Amino acid sequence: xxxxxxxxxxxxxxxxxxxxxxxxxxxxxxxxxxxxxxxxxxxxxxxxxxxxxxxxxxxxxxxxxxxxxxxxxxxxxxxxxxxxxxxxxxxxxxxxxxxxxxxxxxxxxxxxxxxxxxxxxxxxxxxxxxxxxxxxxxxxxxxxxxxxxxxxxxxxxxxxxxxxxxxxxxxxxxxxxxxxxxxxxxxxxxxxxxxxxxxxxxxxxxxxxxxxxxxxxxxxxxxxxxxxxxxxxxxxxxxxxxxxxxxxxxxxxxxxxxxxxxxxxxxxxxxxxxxxxxxxxxxxxxxxxxxxxxxxxxxxxxxxxxxxxxxxxxxxxx
Amino acid sequence: xxxxxxxxxxxxxxxxxxxxxxxxxxxxxxxxxxxxxxxxxxxxxxxxxxxxxxxxxxxxxxxxxxxxxxxxxxxxxxxxxxxxxxxxxxxxxxxxxxxxxxxxxxxxxxxxxxxxxxxxxxxxxxxxxxxxxxxxxxxxxxxxxxxxxxxxxxxxxxxxxxxxxxxxxxxxxxxxxxxxxxxxxxxxxxxxxxxxxxxxxxxxxxxxxxxxxxxxxxxxxxxxxxxxxxxxxxxxxxxxxxxxxxxxxxxxxxxxxxxxxxxxxxxxxxxxxxxxxxxxxxxxxxxxxxxxxxxxxxxxxxxxxxxxxxxxxxxxxxxxxxxxxxxxxxxxxxxxxxxxxxxxxxxxxxxxxxxxxxxxxxxxxxxxxxxxxxxxxxxxxxxxxxxxxxxxxxxxxxxxxxxxxxxxxxxxxxxxxxxxxxxxxxxxxxxxxxxxxxxxxxxxxxxxxxxxxxxxxxxxxxxxxxxxxxxxxxxxxxxxxxxxxxxxxxxxxxxxxxxxxxxxxxxxxxxxxxxxxxxxxxxxxxxxxxxxxxxxxxxxxxxxxxxxxxxxxxxxxxxxxxxxxxxxxxxxxxxxxxxxxxxxxxxxxxxxxxxxxxxxxxxxxxxxxxxxxxxxxxxxxxxxxxxxxxxxxxxxxxxxxxxxxxxxxxxxxxxxxx
Numbered sequence: 006x007x008x009x010x011x012x013x014x015x016x017x018x019x020x021x022x023x024x025x026x027x028x029x030x031x032x033x034x035x036x037x038x039x040x041x042x043x044x045x046x047x048x049x050x051x052x053x054x055x056x057x058x059x060x061x062x063x064x065x066x067x068x069x070x071x072x073x074x075x076x077x078x079x080x081x082x083x084x085x086x087x088x089x090x091x092x093x094x095x096x097x098x099x100x101x102x103x104x105x106x107x108x109x110x111x112x113x114x115x116x117x118x119x120x121x122x123x124x125x126x127x128x129x130x131x132x133x134x135x136x137x138x139x140x141x142x143x144x145x146x147x148x149x150x151x152x153x154x155x156x157x158x159x160x161x162x163x164x165x166x167x168x169x170x171x172x173x174x175x176x177x178x179x180x181x182x183x184x185x186x187x188x189x190x191x192x193x194x195x196x197x198x199x200x201x202x203x204x205x206x207x208x209x210x211x212x213x214x215x216x217x218x219x220x221x222x223x224x225x226x227x228x229x230x231x232x233x234x235x236x237x238x239x240x241x242x243x244x245x246x247x248x249x250x251x252x253x254x255x256x257x258x259x260x261x262x263x264x265x266x267x268x269x270x271x272x273x274x275x276x277x278x279x280x281x282x283x284x285x286x287x288x289x290x291x292x293x294x295x296x297x298x299x300x301x302x303x304x305x306x307x308x309x310x311x312x313x314x315x316x317x318x319x320x321x322x323x
Numbered sequence: 324x325x326x327x328x329x330x331x332x333x334x335x336x337x338x339x340x341x342x343x344x345x346x347x348x349x350x351x352x353x354x355x356x357x358x359x360x361x362x363x364x365x366x367x368x369x370x371x372x373x374x375x376x377x378x379x380x381x382x383x384x385x386x387x388x389x390x391x392x393x394x395x396x397x398x399x400x401x402x403x404x405x406x407x408x409x410x411x412x413x414x415x416x417x418x419x420x421x422x423x424x425x426x427x428x429x430x431x432x433x434x435x436x437x438x439x440x441x442x443x444x445x446x447x448x449x450x451x452x453x454x455x456x457x458x459x460x461x462x463x464x465x466x467x468x469x470x471x472x473x474x475x476x477x478x479x480x481x482x483x484x485x486x487x488x489x490x491x492x493x494x495x496x497x498x499x500x501x502x503x504x505x506x507x508x509x510x511x512x513x514x515x516x517x518x519x520x521x522x523x524x525x526x527x528x529x530x531x532x533x534x535x536x537x538x539x540x541x542x543x544x545x546x547x548x549x550x551x552x553x554x555x556x557x558x559x560x561x562x563x564x565x566x567x568x569x570x571x572x573x574x575x576x577x578x579x580x581x582x583x584x585x586x587x588x589x590x591x592x593x594x595x596x597x598x599x600x601x602x603x604x605x606x607x608x609x610x611x612x613x614x615x616x617x618x619x620x621x622x623x624x625x626x627x628x629x630x631x632x633x634x635x636x637x638x639x640x641x642x643x644x645x646x647x648x649x650x651x652x653x654x655x656x657x658x659x660x661x662x663x664x665x666x667x668x669x670x671x672x673x674x675x676x677x678x679x680x681x682x683x684x685x686x687x688x689x690x691x692x693x694x695x696x697x698x699x700x701x702x703x704x705x706x707x708x709x710x711x712x713x714x715x716x717x718x719x720x721x722x723x724x725x726x727x728x729x730x731x732x733x734x735x736x737x738x739x740x741x742x743x744x745x746x747x748x749x750x751x752x753x754x755x756x757x758x759x760x761x762x763x764x765x766x767x768x769x770x771x772x773x774x775x776x777x778x779x780x781x782x783x784x785x786x787x788x789x790x791x792x793x794x795x796x797x798x799x800x801x802x803x804x805x806x807x808x809x810x811x812x813x814x815x816x817x818x819x820x821x822x823x824x825x826x827x828x829x830x831x832x833x834x835x836x837x838x839x840x841x842x843x844x845x846x847x848x849x850x851x852x853x854x855x856x857x858x859x860x861x862x863x864x865x866x867x868x869x870x871x872x873x874x875x876x877x878x879x880x881x882x883x884x885x886x887x888x889x890x891x892x893x894x895x896x897x898x899x900x901x902x903x904x905x906x907x908x909x910x911x912x913x914x915x916x917x918x919x920x921x922x923x924x925x926x927x928x929x930x931x932x933x934x935x936x937x938x939x940x941x942x943x944x945x946x947x948x949x950x951x952x953x954x955x956x957x958x959x960x961x962x963x964x965x966x967x968x969x970x971x972x973x974x975x976x977x978x979x980x981x
Contacts, residue, residue: 231962235907280960283929321926323907 019223023275025214026074033070033207034063036194040185043292044071044159046271048220049227052182052264053138053158055123055296057309062187064161066204068119071159075220076213078153080112081119082134084126086171090133094143108145113137116153116217120160124170134158135177155220175299182264183289184296184309223274230270231280238323239283240266243290246320252305253298253312265293283322290317339434340380342478346437346444347373347428349474352467353444354421356451356460362406365418368399369425376428387429396426417450434478441475456644458846469493503883510879512872513855530608531569531759531780533582537724540759541715541736544811546777548606550761551614552844553773555601559766560616562808564654566783566795567614567775569760571632573669575749577677578724580742580757591660592633594620594653604647604847611637613648614760614775617795621651632756633658633793645847658792662754670754670787673746678725681743685750695753695788702747703801706740709733713740713803715815737762737806740798741782754787758795763810770841778811905969906958913951913976920944930956944979951975 023045030041044067047054056064065081072079082093095111112118113134120134137143138158142151160181163170178184190198198204240262248256257265266281268289273281291313298312306315333341354369379386387395399422400410407415424443431437448467451460473489530550532539551567553559572580598620605613613619613627613635622628622635627648629635637646662670673682685698688705692698712734720727720739725746728739735743741757748755762781764773783797800807806814849857862870870878914924914933922937934952938945954972958964 231960233960233964235904235959278960279957280962282931282956282960284931287927287929318927322929 019219019226019274020277022215022219023223027275029074029211029214030067030070033204033211034067034187035198036190037063037067037187039288040187041067042272042275043183043185043289045275046268046289047183047292048075048155048157049223049271049274050182050264050267051155051224051227052268053160053180055160055162055178055181055184056187057162057164057184057296058187059164062189063204064159064187065119065121066208067187068117068159068161069205069208070211071157072117072119073208073211074213075117075215076217077116077155077157077220079117079119080115081121082112083121084123084130086125086127088126088130090130093130093133094137094145097146106146108148108150110150111143113143114150114153116155116157118156118158120158122163123160124162124172126171128171128174131171131173131177134160135180138180155217155224175297178296179258179260181296182268183292185292186310227267227271227274230273230278232266232270233280235323236269236281236283236286239320240269240286242323243286243294243316243320247294247298247316250316250319252301252315254301255299257294257297261294261297265289268293287317336380339431339437340377342434342437342474343377343380343428343431345470345474345477346431346440347377349467349471350424350428350440350444350447352470353448354424356455356463357417357421357447360454361414361418361421362403364406365399365403365422369421369428372425372428376431386432389430392426392430395429396423399423399426413450413453417447417453420447420450437478438475441471441478444471456851458843461846465497469497472496503886506882507879508853509858509861510875510882512875512879513853513858530610530777531612533570533610534579535572535581535738535742535757535759535782536579537720537728537735537739537742538717540738540780540782541717543780544715544736544778548777549840549843550775550777550779551603551605552770552847553601553603553616553764553775554771555599555773557599559601559764559773560599560654562763562810563800564616565761565763565773566617566654566781566797567761567764567779568617568619568634568758569612569614570758571634571785572757572759573632575673575742575746577674578720578722580745592618592620592656592658594618594656596653596655598651598653600649600651602647602649604645604844604852605642607644608642611639611642613637613642613650615650616652616654617758617760618653618656619650620653620656623649645851647848647852660792662787667754667787670756671749671752673749678723678746680723681725681729681746682750684729685747688747689751695751695786698751698753699748699786699796702744703796703798706744706798707801711735711740711802712816713737713799713806713814715811737799738782740802741784744796744798745784748784748786756785758783758785762797762799762807765810767837767840767844769837770844772841772844774840774844906955906964906972909969909972909976910955910959913955913979916976916979930959947975947979951979 027038027041027045030044031038034041044054048071056067058064068081069079071077082088091111093111093113095109095114097106097108099105100107118134123131123134137152138156141154141156142149144150162173189195201207243265244257244262247253250256265286269281269286272289273285276285278285291310294316295309295313298309298316300307300312306312333344336344350369350373354366358366376386378384400419403415403419403422404410407418409415410419420443424440424447427436427440427443431440445468448464448471451464469490472493473486476489476492477484531543559565570582572582574581599616600621601616603613603615613622615622615635618633619629619635625638627635627637635648635650637648675682685702688701689695689698692701710733713736714734715736717728717735717739718732720732725743728735729743738757738759745755745757759780759782761775761779762783763779764775766773781799783795783799785793785795788794797807803814859869862868862875910930917933917937918924920937920941922933922940924933928936930952934948938948941948951972954968954975958968958972
């Protein structure tokens with residue numbers, strides 16, 4: 006059926022590769038196995054990730070650890086209110102020697118970009134990044150520069166109730182395939198954290214467990230994971246529910262429903278399922294649809310996680 | 324307030340407030356037909372409640388507490404009870420309905436409360452048919468019912484529903500309901516008699532009454548209201564034969580004629596010449612008078628009887644709804660038998676101290692004439708040849724009304740002439756009486772009916788002549804023969820105003836009026852009057868003869884149940900889930916079995932989670948379940964389902980002990 010699978014199998018089983026990666030990440034970020042898997046699924050599904058949480062729960066560490074584990078080039082952009090689009094995509098500088106303008110690539114030209122506190126920058130700067138995410142290329146001074154492959158953006162955002170933020174509008178939230186929260190560690194893990202090594206030092210010691218080439222290959226495998234009619238019925242039922250339910254302002258877009266399926270396929274792939282199963286969809290549902298549904302009134306669930314749980318409970322598996 | 328600002332104000336209301344506006348409008352429209360026949364204070368209370376509720380909505384006032392609502396409702400209940408002395412009956416019931424709908428508004432907090440108000444509005448609206456079954460009411464009722472249905476639909480939508488969409492859906496629903504309504508209308512058991520009929524009520528329809536004072540009939544002539552309609556087999560009688568007999572007046576006090584008053588001897592009628600068969604449809608009245616064509620010779624004795632002075636009466640107390648009778652009449656007739664002494668005394672009595680000049684004049688004329696017949700002729704000639712005027716606006720007369728009329732005013736309507744003539748006849752000892760009724764009628768070629776209106780009201784005289792019995796003498800025919808031949812319009816001089824004459828003289832308007840009347844007739848005869856007889860006729864088409872109403876009811880119920888069963892089956896078939904694949908079927912079996920084992924599947928549970936949970940609950944089945952799970956998941960969600968796996972799955976599921 007697909008030539009990629011035998012090739013990969015000869016090198017290493019993708020499940021094992023991923024398992025090794027997640028294991029390594031879990032050593033750095035304690036007690037967040039599910040979020041780490043979602044991260045990897047998002048990456049495999051060629052989506053971008055939004056982590057929304059209060060400062061200091063390990064967002065940056067997670068991003069950095071992923072970059073290290075996958076051997077990806079890594080850049081961090083700290084979003085501030087005076088950040089300019091050129092600070093992200095780069096600028097043209099006049100070169101005296103050649104008497105020409107030379108384009109100096111910005112931080113966006115790396116394989117993994119961490120956009121830290123994305124909601125603190127002005128909408129202008131935000132949209133520069135989000136356009137690059139969508140197009141996978143940057144156009145400056147009439148020339149088009151392709152971005153790196155794989156290209157993965159992890160944006161972090163403070164919860165909207167914290168002051169000094171420009172919350173991302175719905176149209177831009179829709180560009181992120183998944184949105185996750187990390188949350189506080191539980192008591193035992195926190196104790197371990199307090200006793201253990203500094204996480205940043207730990208990250209520096211990480212060795213790549215997966216090459217960028219292997220990652221690209223696995224990305225091509227995701228859309229080929231088998232999807233049965235019964236599963237499509239379920240996905241469609243979920244999508245239809247969000248569109249017909251009176252609790253939400255609007256249902257999820259077709260882009261989101263494709264994203265939901267791709268994420269479920271990626272989840273199925275890293276879990277070694279031969280076809281996508283309802284549980285795979287359920288595992289990624291909250292992360293994929295939670296930030297895309299806006300509650301209409303007080304009767305509706307409020308936080309993205311609650312929304313995901315709610316939708317999941319409301320729709321029967323066929 | 325312009326439409327734009329109104330719309331803007333509406334937009335500012337809460338969703339409940341916006342719905343409330345429509346609910347209140349619907350209630351107002353539904354209650355409107357009751358204006359005038361229920362106590363005004365009930366309407367006022369409902370209106371105040373609506374106004375308060377709306378103000379509360381706009382100003383965000385809190386609604387009255389439950390105790391206050393209960394108090395007001397109880398007070399209103401007592402008010403209705405005090406006003407009507409009962410809570411039973413149409414008036415009290417309707418008043419209560421409208422008051423309570425208003426009260427309900429005071430506690431409308433949820434969509435459910437609004438629904439209750441809309442339902443009350445439906446009841447109030449349809450209660451209007453208990454009062455009035457006029458054709459004009461139908462479009463009003465349909466429109467209001469449509470609005471109520473639209474409101475009901477819209478208050479239950481979470482998305483704002485466009486008016487147009489609601490209207491389209493409502494229209495569709497009405498059309499869908501139409502066949503059912505027609506079926507129920509045609510076949511719902513009709514019981515004979517008054518059981519289903521609306522209880523009798525006083526109605527303010529003016530018609531002929533039990534007494535006649537000069538001026539009464541001319542007042543009536545202003546009214547264009549229909550008194551009754553008659554449909555003849557064959558041609559209707561010529562205008563000069565169209566005397567529709569009503570109450571006969573015997574007693575006279577010098578001014579006013581009164582009805583009845585003596586037990587009368589039955590008298591025989593011998594008819595000669597042609598007779599007419601016809602059906603008369605009487606509009607509701609306060610009496611039970613059937614205005615048969617003079618002289619009625621055939622009627623259904625179970626439903627009507629002919630009184631001693633030849634007036635037809637219905638056997639019921641009051642003709643309170645439109646009612647039809649099949650009659651036969653013969654315009655040429657002779658009454659036979661003797662006049663009994665008591666009746667002779669009654670019909671020759673005049674107060675001696677009144678109308679002295681008339682009595683004197685009559686005696687002189689009788690002496691000159693020589694015979695009763697010649698006397699009658701001379702009186703009629705006097706009316707015809709001297710300066711008497713036929714007018715709709717006769718001047719008021721004093722106590723000696725006949726003297727005043729004959730010698731002073733000389734202007735009168737039919738009752739003046741009939742009264743004067745009868746007085747003169749009695750003055751000379753000829754038994755005479757006044758007959759009131761209708762004369763004439765307009766033939767409507769569109770419906771084939773003769774329409775008789777209140778304006779055709781008439782009064783004439785009857786005299787008893789030895790050997791010839793009662794003879795009809797119409798003095799109006801002497802003074803204004805056009806009245807008899809062509810109706811009121813022709814008889815009144817052109818200078819005088821006759822209400823509606825202009826209308827009747829325009830060809831287009833006349834045509835419109837005829838069409839309107841034909842439509843009304845159809846409505847009255849085919850819809851309002853649809854009863855047992857018509858239903859039996861209809862059933863005979865289906866070869867069902869004289870069914871008992873119980874059987875008809877049961878038959879109808881069975882038909883309806885059958886219809887809805889078929890409809891539900893069709894809908895179930897149409898909207899049934901897509902044909903399930905066999906794997907899903909087996910999985911459902913598995914779920915049923917596990918449910919019996921105490922592990923029912925949650926609807927949102929995926930197969931892995933579910934089977935894992937089941938295995939945890941029933942560890943002894945864990946191994947079996949693990950295989951079931953892997954086979955099922957492979958078949959249902961896997962890339963290459965094998966047909967052999969299906970039989971394996973079936974086998975495994977069958978193996979499970981339930």
